Amino acid sequence: MITLTRLNGKQFTLNAIYIEQVEAFPDTTITLTNGKKFVVRESVEDVMSLVETFYRNISVLGLRREAEGSDVERQ
Template structure:
């Protein structure tokens, strides 16, 4: 789930798994897989960033980018 803000300032949470398309028209438009459309204040890049973070939290994206070095030897 990600937090977003409608153009009128109302904040709400949306399930990022249902996001099909994000466009800047120039307002940011989020289209869900069920066809619902939301116009939001956040930029397209911010929506993508929040969605990516959500996917990482739930394990849908490789978490290796956290910087864990598996080749380090320990004594």
């Protein structure tokens, strides 16, 4: 799960696995696989970074958490 901020300042958590698309219109709009949309304060780059960290934490990117800081060859 990633924590994001709605335009009204309220934070919420979102399961990043269901993110299909992230765009700037100019506000960052996240579209889920079910078509639901969220407009958030975070930039597209910030959302992408949060998603990448989430994927690493659940080992979706093939890099174990304890190996992140080491010189492990990435596959």
